[in-house]
């Protein structure tokens with residue numbers, strides 16, 4: 001995870017500003033009706049001013065080498081798809097697939113959900129992702145989220161992931177940027193060679209990390 005220079009925003013926003021980003025009222029195809037679709041993160045009301053200052057920054061504080069991205073929701077480069085193949089370990093659930101060819105290193109989308117600290121961690125959530133380890137912040141897409149909540153782990157599906165989680169910064173259009181978890185196409189494949197990207201129609205697969213599966217095994221054995 002990258003480190004950020006800290007500069008407190010002039011006001012403490014609880015939701016990201018839509019700014020100049022174009023947002024459509026449409027829901028993605030196959031979006032489950034019982035889960036609110038988010039176009040912006042949903043911030044916990046108990047997050048401290050310091051925590052919010054890590055997440056919403058002045059554009060001048062964009063870490064070097066990073067870019068401030070514009071995003072449009074719903075995302076047109078991905079497709080939520082029911083898993084019909086019985087050999088797939090998440091058969092009967094959904095996965096996220098590329099609806100266009102995605103180049104190595106390309107930003108795919110950001111992971112949205114309920115942004116919270118340790119005090120509100122839901123130990124039963126399978127959708128909770130670390131957003132800032134230094135400040136104990138995570139984003140949980142179990143009760144609300146966007147397309148990214150449907151990304152499956154590569155284990156049992158493919159020999160290696162084709163995408164990864166990395167910090168990214170979204171341009172809020174008001175001189176501010178917002179730190180989020182982004183999903184990017186892997187640049188380098190398992191063999192160390194440059195990846196070929198993700199062809200149209202292929203499932204987007206990450207590694208949840210061994211910790212996720214170890215914890216799951218431990219829970220099942222209890």
Ligand SMILES: C[S@@+](CC[C@H](N)C(=O)[O-])C[C@H]1O[C@@H](n2cnc3c(N)ncnc32)[C@H](O)[C@@H]1O
Nearest residue numbers: 089090093094126127149150151152153154155
């Ligand atoms: C973040 S969700 C992924 C989306 C999920 N398939 C859905 O339709 O909501 C994580 C859950 O997906 C399932 N899953 C994802 N990858 C898997 C894999 N490689 N093997 C088995 N189950 C997987 C597990 O049930 C896991 O708890």
